Amino acid sequence: MGLKLEAKVSLKNQSEKTFEFVLGYDEIKNDLENAIKREAKKVQMDGFRKGKVPVELVRKRFGYAIELDECEKIANKIYQNYVKENNKKGL
Numbered sequence: 001m002g003l004k005l006e007a008k009v010s011l012k013n014q015s016e017k018t019f020e021f022v023l024g025y026d027e028i029k030n031d032l033e034n035a036i037k038r039e040a041k042k043v044q045m046d047g048f049r050k051g052k053v054p055v056e057l058v059r060k061r062f063g064y065a066i067e068l069d070e071c072e073k074i075a076n077k078i079y080q081n082y083v084k085e086n087n088k089k090g091l
Helices: 025-040 053-088
Strands: 007-013 016-023
Touching: 016 053, 025 053
Parallel strands: none
Antiparallel strands: 007 016
């Protein structure tokens, strides 16, 4: 995942910090598309055999939930990589 990352860490109070980052849709578009295709192989709907539901139908019915879940995974991965690369324990 070669992303151009704008990251900002700020002190919220004595014991809390916030971590913000910005990614463009174009940077994660392929990850979101792959997540929908991956889930389409697992979905079972009336009128279709398991794993044979058309991707467009999966996108229409479950796309928002799948994309939300994938965005959360991407955010967690970015945070972990940022902490590892910047060697900031507890950020």
